[in-house]
Amino acid sequence: MLFLLIRRGLRQHLVSTAVAVLLVALGLGLVISVWVVRTEAEQSFTRSASGFDAVLGARGSKLQLVLNALFHQEVSPGNVTAEDFKDIKNLPFVDRAIPIVVGDNFRGVRLVGTNADFFENLEYAPGHVYSVEPGGRTFKIGEKEAVVGSLAFHQLGWSIGTTFHPFHGLDYDVNAQHSEIFKVVGVLAPTNTPADRVIWVPMEGVQTLGGHDPSTFTEMSAVLIRFKPGAKAAGLMLDTRYNRQGKRLTLAWPVAAILSDLFSKFDWFERALQALAYLVAVVAGASVFSSVYSSMSARKRDLAILRALGAHKGFLIAAVLGESASIGILGCALGFGLFGLIASLVQEILRTRIGVLFDPWAWNPIMVWGPVLMLALSIAAGAIPAWRAYRLSVADGLSPLS
Amino acid sequence: MEVLRIPAIRLEAGQQVALKGESGLGKTTLLHIIAGILEPDSGYVSLGGSQLTGLSESGRDRLRAERLGYVFQTFNLLQGLSALENVKLGLAFGRGADTKAAMAALDRVGLAGRAHHLPRQLSTGQQQRVAVARALANRPCLILADEPTGNLDSRRSREVVKLLRASASEVGAALMVASHDPEVLENFEEIIDLAVLNQAPLQEEVV
Amino acid sequence: MRYKMPIAFLVVLALAGSAWFLVRARINATAVAGTSHDIPKPHQDQPPHGGTPIGLGEDQFNLELVRDPAAGTLKAFVLDGEMEDFIRISAKVLEIDVEHEGRKDTLKLLPVADAATGETVGDTCLFLTQADWLKRVDHFKGVIKNLAIQDQKFQSIAFSFPEGNTKD
Numbered sequence: 001m002l003f004l005l006i007r008r009g010l011r012q013h014l015v016s017t018a019v020a021v022l023l024v025a026l027g028l029g030l031v032i033s034v035w036v037v038r039t040e041a042e043q044s045f046t047r048s049a050s051g052f053d054a055v056l057g058a059r060g061s062k063l064q065l066v067l068n069a070l071f072h073q074e075v076s077p078g079n080v081t082a083e084d085f086k087d088i089k090n091l092p093f094v095d096r097a098i099p100i101v102v103g104d105n106f107r108g109v110r111l112v113g114t115n116a117d118f119f120e121n122l123e124y125a126p127g128h129v130y131s132v133e134p135g136g137r138t139f140k141i142g143e144k145e146a147v148v149g150s151l152a153f154h155q156l157g158w159s160i161g162t163t164f165h166p167f168h169g170l171d172y173d174v175n176a177q178h179s180e181i182f183k184v185v186g187v188l189a190p191t192n193t194p195a196d197r198v199i200w201v202p203m204e205g206v207q208t209l210g211g212h213d214p215s216t217f218t219e220m221s222a223v224l225i226r227f228k229p230g231a232k233a234a235g236l237m238l239d240t241r242y243n244r245q246g247k248r249l250t251l252a253w254p255v256a257a258i259l260s261d262l263f264s265k266f267d268w269f270e271r272a273l274q275a276l277a278y279l280v281a282v283v284a285g286a287s288v289f290s291s292v293y294s295s296m297s298a299r300k301r302d303l304a305i306l307r308a309l310g311a312h313k314g315f316l317i318a319a320v321l322g323e324s325a326s327i328g329i330l331g332c333a334l335g336f337g338l339f340g341l342i343a344s345l346v347q348e349i350l351r352t353r354i355g356v357l358f359d360p361w362a363w364n365p366i367m368v369w370g371p372v373l374m375l376a377l378s379i380a381a382g383a384i385p386a387w388r389a390y391r392l393s394v395a396d397g398l399s400p401l402s
Numbered sequence: 403m404e405v406l407r408i409p410a411i412r413l414e415a416g417q418q419v420a421l422k423g424e425s426g427l428g429k430t431t432l433l434h435i436i437a438g439i440l441e442p443d444s445g446y447v448s449l450g451g452s453q454l455t456g457l458s459e460s461g462r463d464r465l466r467a468e469r470l471g472y473v474f475q476t477f478n479l480l481q482g483l484s485a486l487e488n489v490k491l492g493l494a495f496g497r498g499a500d501t502k503a504a505m506a507a508l509d510r511v512g513l514a515g516r517a518h519h520l521p522r523q524l525s526t527g528q529q530q531r532v533a534v535a536r537a538l539a540n541r542p543c544l545i546l547a548d549e550p551t552g553n554l555d556s557r558r559s560r561e562v563v564k565l566l567r568a569s570a571s572e573v574g575a576a577l578m579v580a581s582h583d584p585e586v587l588e589n590f591e592e593i594i595d596l597a598v599l600n601q602a603p604l605q606e607e608v609v
Numbered sequence: 610m611r612y613k614m615p616i617a618f619l620v621v622l623a624l625a626g627s628a629w630f631l632v633r634a635r636i637n638a639t640a641v642a643g644t645s646h647d648i649p650k651p652h653q654d655q656p657p658h659g660g661t662p663i664g665l666g667e668d669q670f671n672l673e674l675v676r677d678p679a680a681g682t683l684k685a686f687v688l689d690g691e692m693e694d695f696i697r698i699s700a701k702v703l704e705i706d707v708e709h710e711g712r713k714d715t716l717k718l719l720p721v722a723d724a725a726t727g728e729t730v731g732d733t734c735l736f737l738t739q740a741d742w743l744k745r746v747d748h749f750k751g752v753i754k755n756l757a758i759q760d761q762k763f764q765s766i767a768f769s770f771p772e773g774n775t776k777d
Contacts, residue, residue: 001494008482087725240657245686245695245734246726302480308439309536310467310495312460394439395431398474 002315005306006322009295016291017327024288024331027281028374029338034273035366036339037346042263044350044358045071046256048193051124052098054235054253056080056088056242057222062252063262069100069222070255071194071354072110075170076102077250079219084249088223088238093231096122099220101203103212106164108172109152113203113220116141124191136160136186141202147186149196151355158184168211178209192357281374284331289381292324296385303389304397313390320386321379328378332371405431407602408445411594413576415543418567420587421580423596429580432596433546436578437470438462450543467495471537471575473547473566478533479521485532486517492536507539508532510572511565527558531565538569545570547579551586563589656692660684661773665756665763670696672753674770681744685718685736687758695734698758703736709749716740716751747771 010017049070057065058078067074080099089097101113119138122130132138132147139145148158158164162184168176182201190196207217227234235253242251252258296303303316343360350358406428413419423429434440436447438454439462447454450469454462466472471492479488489504508514511531513524521529530550537545547566551559563579563586570577579586587593656662660675673686685703687696703718718736722729753766768774 001490001499004483004487008480012482081724083724237658241723241726244657244693246723246728248727249725305474305478305480306491307463308437308466308472308474309491310463310470312463312495314460315495395434398430398434398439 002318002322005319006326009323010326013291013295016294020287020291020327021331021334023284024328024374024378025334025338027284028332028335028370030277030280032339032366032370033342034277036360036364038270039364040360040362041358044356045259048356049255052224052255053227054225054251054255055222056225056249056251059248059250062250062258065222065250065252066255066258069224072198076221079216079221080223082218085220085223093228093234094225095228096226098224099203100222100224101206102221104166104168104206104209105170105172106166106199109156110170110198111166111201111206112198113201113206115203124193131189132186133189139185139202142204144180144182144205145185146182147188147200148184149188149198150190151196152199153187160184180209194355197355285377285381288324288327288378292320292382293385296320296389300397303392304394307394308398316389317386320389321382324378324382328375332374404602406600408599415576416574418570418577418590419592419594420590421578421594421596422587424582427596428600429596430548433548433580437472437546438466469543471542471545473533473537473550475549476553479529481521484518484520485513488532489536489539492539496540504539507535510569511535526553530562534565534569538573541573542575544576549581551583556585559585654692661771662692663766663768663774665766666761669761670758676743678744681741682737682739683743687734696758697732697734699731700757703756704754705751706754707749707751709742709746
């Protein structure tokens with residue numbers, strides 16, 4: 001009988017109920033979205049870069065170096081010489097040193113030059129190495145061949161054997177076509193990292209393209225570095241050498257902290273969004289209160305009749321709080337739907353623009369606490385109407401209407 | 403301000419009386435006291451052998467749900483519930499909502515065919531019959547009716563009173579109908595005149 | 610009984626509010642891999658290589674001495690007063706008179722060029738020497754004969770290794 005009364009009560013004031021449900025959904029959807037996008041986006045970026053501990057590049061911003069070399073965004077701050085590369089590669093505590101050369105594109109998709117070490121058991125995540133999909137192969141050093149990232153491959157609609165002219169620069173300019181022709185020989189197996197968004201070629205292939213300065217033929221844009229396990233002091237030592245003692249090169253280390261610093265620059269924006277989300281949640285609470293309050297005020301006589309028929313005061317309180325809780329539950333269910341929509345949008349943007357895998361449904365405590373607190377707010381919003389129902393004078397409630 | 407001072411009223415099982423009194427004399431107040439909705443300042447009320455006065459509010463609620471049937475004045479059905487659901491309310495707080503018993507009560511008043519209609523889909527007379535079915539559903543020992551014919555024309559008023567008396571008889575319940583309408587009062591052999599029974603001092607204003 | 614409902618209302622609000630702050634605290638404590646606090650910042654007054662600091666003048670500059678027993682080398686880094694920045698100088702040699710194992714000696718540290726840092730002889734912060742006794746001797750006394758850094762000249766700076774010459 002209680003659930004029947006709650007259901008009918010909600011239906012009797014359908015418009016205000018619907019508005020309250022929508023506002024609760026909006027409040028919860030926004031709160032969860034802001035929370036998850038911030039924490040999971042940062043973790044996604046960090047995960048994408050976790051194959052490497054540091055990046056060595058020309059003097060400049062550490063963040064720019066990381067974004068350019070690991071996320072294939074931004075321009076390179078300058079070049080690193082072959083001697084610099086050899087120097088760091090031979091250090092005893094360096095496990096892997098992978099050169100990166102950028103400066104060309106195909107219709108906006110970046111060409112990234114590297115060496116054969118890239119395909120030599122190089123892990124981008126624990127237990128996962130860069131490899132080529134069956135049916136293709138890695139490029140031959142010195143040849144104008146390409147292994148295409150899986151996202152770029154599908155975006156460009158290519159197949160194995162496709163040939164193409166690269167274009168000079170990082171942005172597509174139809175007038176800047178190189179005369180050289182490259183051939184697609186393989187597709188990089190999906191890594192869910194920015195590596196999927198670019199075209200991998202032998203670095204000599206980029207360095208020696210027509211129109212490039214011959215003096216830079218042996219230079220590279222950056223070196224991706226992984227330290228040997230346990231070499232914790234290595235980073236600090238190199239940081240002192242390159243960043244403090246030196247004035248020519250920059251070592252971006254530790255990569256995770258640099259990314260975290262990037263995200264912390266958006267703290268003000270995140271706080272503003274959070275404040276907005278909380279405001280919507282409070283407005284939602286007020287809407288629940290308004291809906292239940294007006295519903296109960298209109299049904300004062302009904303409540304009196306229920307009491308006269310033997311309903312305890314507790315039953316009335318349960319009915320009122322049940323209505324507000326129902327609005328909260330429905331709103332929370334819809335709110336997850338709204339979050340799903342927002343998260344899908346963010347996921348698609350990060351995947352196609354940056355190549356970062358964003359998993360919005362990864363466990364986050366806000367997915368429990370958000371709805372719990374929203375529900376608590378909804379129930380609390382019903383407290384005053386419940387109090388009024390409790391205090392209802394049956395005799396007064398039964399008085400004739402005329 | 404003393405509104406009522408009643409020396410004693412006693413109803414036996416199956417006894418049917420009318421409570422006569424003009425508006426404002428305190429008929430509804432008396433019915434509320436008998437039903438346990440209001441507590442008297444002194445004296446006691448006993449219902450089917452159980453003391454009503456002195457019980458906690460929830461105790462009175464329970465006793466009312468189990469032993470009493472109440473027919474209110476107009477607009478006494480919950481508009482959002484069907485006829486059947488309204489009748490089930492009469493059972494819900496006592497022995498529990500029982501669809502079969504509720505249907506049987508509706509059938510007794512001739513409205514089994516309208517069980518799923520909402521009050522706005524029923525005529526005023528039909529709504530009142532649903533209210534009677536609700537009062538009967540829990541097979542009470544006492545039925546109280548407060549101006550049950552208030553909104554009805556003469557013919558329907560007579561029908562409702564007849565239905566009330568027959569239904570009360572059928573379940574063996576005592577019946578008290580409060581009314582100022584002579585057409586209602588003429589149906590009862592026993593009439594209690596509240597103006598005579600009430601020994602509270604006269605008030606200058608009728609509130 | 611009378612005030613049960615307002616109290617219940619306030620209790621629910623208080624619980625909801627407390628739970629919210631608790632959630633925030635817990636979630637904020639959940640570590641994302643690395644934070645901006647992990648980006649190395651130079652520690653004030655700490656030698657960057659963990660070597661022996663030697664204050665020059667009224668701590669306008671410092672030298673950091675780092676011994677490598679395996680190679681028998683002694684490095685000297687020229688640093689600023691807080692030991693945060695490396696200062697490049699044009700000195701052709703850095704001489705230190707030392708006393709070890711009852712003997713007197715003079716160490717001549719020569720400027721080191723490093724392509725990685727861009728330092729050249731005549732523009733470097735690093736000076737280096739090698740001696741076999743440095744492989745086995747880890748305590749000695751020394752006097753830096755003279756050293757010019759920017760427009761400051763320092764002479765006869767006495768110290769002991771590895772203690773240094775700080776007046777703490």
